[in-house]
Amino acid sequence: MPERSRAEQLDHLDRVAQQMDRAFRVPLIGVRVGFDSIMGLVPGVGDLLALGPAGYIVLQGRRMGAPNRLVARMGFNIGVDALIGSIPLVGDIFDVGWKANTRNTKLLREHFAAQEVVRQL
Template structure:
């Protein structure tokens, strides 16, 4: 779980933008590269979902995680506006929180 949290943090909030104070991660930076950036950023998102499946997360949790990653991927394809919205969505952190919350409720953590 800790490794997934570190990955999500790197992808969604690794750096602080100096003038604004907003945190941005590699997902937002890669999203600036037309075409390949969003595809590259989807890899870690898919890995988080894959690990959740291996850890025994139920289908409703996995479906919600897939929806978060899907929205992030689709929104990221819109030039400029999509990149700005992509920075705000932080789907990887959201997905790891969903997974942690599920395991805390079930007592698995």
């Protein structure tokens, strides 16, 4: 299997984040939610299951060459999501706005874009 380019890898991670954070639009209010928010409605197990795709994004970012500091920041985003997301009702509402997976893929894109700019200088 041929290795994917960095752009293809980032696009793949964006699709994972989109499914977890913004897959569906709630009718009438227009807010976008994903499987992270839906799974979070299941006490205990839902939040735990949502850590799988979040961890996958971090692991792939690490494999792509993200530095330790960036990986730590991504872990912080997941930790905040997991900690506050575990609080009944408040955590479910928080999940809709925090979108840790989207934050993490954005961090990766910004890092690699900045790296490319420096490389072109």
